[in-house]
Amino acid sequence: MKPSATPPNDRTISPTVSLLFVALASVGAVAPLRAGVFPGADWQQSSPDSQMVDAAKLTAALQYLKGKVGSNGITQTVVVRNGSVIWKGSDVGNRHNVWSVSKSFTSTVFGLLCDDGKCTPDSYAKQWVSALSSQYSGVKLKHFATHTSGYANTSDCQSTTPFTPSNPQFAPGTKFNYCDDAMNQFGNVLTRIAGEPLKSLFKRRIADKIGMTSWDWGNWGTVDGLVVNGGAGNKSKGISITAMDMARFGLLFLNSGNWNGAQLVSSAWVDAATGVQVDASVPPYEGTGGPEQYGYNWWTNGAGKKWADVPRGAYAALGFNNNNCFIIPEWNMVIVRLGTDGDPESEQVYNEFLKRVGEAIVADITHTRHGGEHAPASASLTVTRRAGQVRFENVPPGARAFIYSLRGERVRMTGGVWGPTEAAARGLYLYAVRGPDGAIRSQGTFTLP
Helix, strand or coil: CCCCCCCCCCEECCCCCCCECHHHHCCCCCCCCCCCCCCCCCCCECCCHHHCECHHHHHHHHHHHHHHCCCCCCCCEEEEECCEEEEECCCCCCCEECHHHHHHHHHHHHHHHHHCCCCCCCCEHHHCCHHHCCCCCCCEHHHHHCCCCCCCCCCCCCCCCCCCCCCCCCCCCCCECCCHHHHHHHHHHHHHHHCCCHHHHHHHHHHHHHCCCCEEECEEEEECCEEEECCCCCCCCCEEECHHHHHHHHHHHHCCCEECCEECCCHHHHHHHHCCCCCCCCCECCCCCCCCCECCCCEECCCCCCCCCCCCCCEEEEECCCEEEEEEHHHCEEEEECCCCCCCCCCHHHHHHHHHHHHHECCCHHHCCCCCCCCCCCCCCEEEEECCEEEEECCCCCCEEEEEECCCCECCCECCEECCCHHHHCEEEEEEEECCCCCEEEEEEEEEC
């Protein structure tokens, strides 16, 4: 984007602090946007259209999902974009077990402990649990977090006594096995590192700070003097939560661990946990999944292997019974679907659903580099502020520009000019350029510093 020529006392809002095209972020031109709105006790609710999402197409995508999942349908589904709820089902306050989604909470406590300098991914687990010193002396914390530890108590990884080691299934780091026994032992190790239950640490450092009020974390009782919360989510020992609180957790990760200006878990940890940590050279122990699809207890799409038609930056916490929390940074979106109604027939259901959601986002990402599909190739849309007035430069002939706050409210403009006070001008805003037929031709955001 080339800046408009302005007098010395005027200022073009430069790309470094301003005009950030959402679509360009998804093809790597700029860093992806993050939410500018965070919920307090209640969420900000906006129409899909105000957040640049076609309402009819979003509804169609949700109806597709409803037809592919169980009896809970989409009643416990929440869609968040730009920090605002743009769609929610009728039963989003229903709190229940979310099974393996719990693993991503366990991972977050791991991240907090790493941030605190109490351990690293390369720390050996035997330092804190002596029972691992013999058969599992080579197991590092990262092996537990990536299901590559080889740890098991029973062959099906569903032991009711997961803290007693049995013979290793394989050498650490050589294979991938999605094993609940290993994750529960991981929870035990992390409890020793923390010196307190995982629930207590998570509540104090994360849940209370982001307004999670309807959740709980089951436990295995007291083990060697400390209550051990379930690391895996099986046997009713994991996280129980509502869809709305799950969306808060997702929004924290969408914002790289930052909540309304407070860095609760480091962005470096979020990047590591949600990036590919199990590479192509690590085969599955049995079944499928894992290589190039798994981070630190998050399923990730970095190699395009998990959801072929979804942006590569997407990742998710996934659990039995259709309990899912998807984070798609390229779309600045969190999508939660919870339930207790079994799993879909194919994992491709969610690939297709997310693909359809992507198609609902206004503006084709391949045609926004110069302002939109129908804009002249030479058009270079800029935003300037002159004498306290905000205006768009180089809007294509016949088109009109509109500004929206992140609360979904349209800003009143007169003659294509917005004249807010300096205080009101500060912040992040959405814009849309509509053609002569009223259709949105391009979209994005700008920041007034």
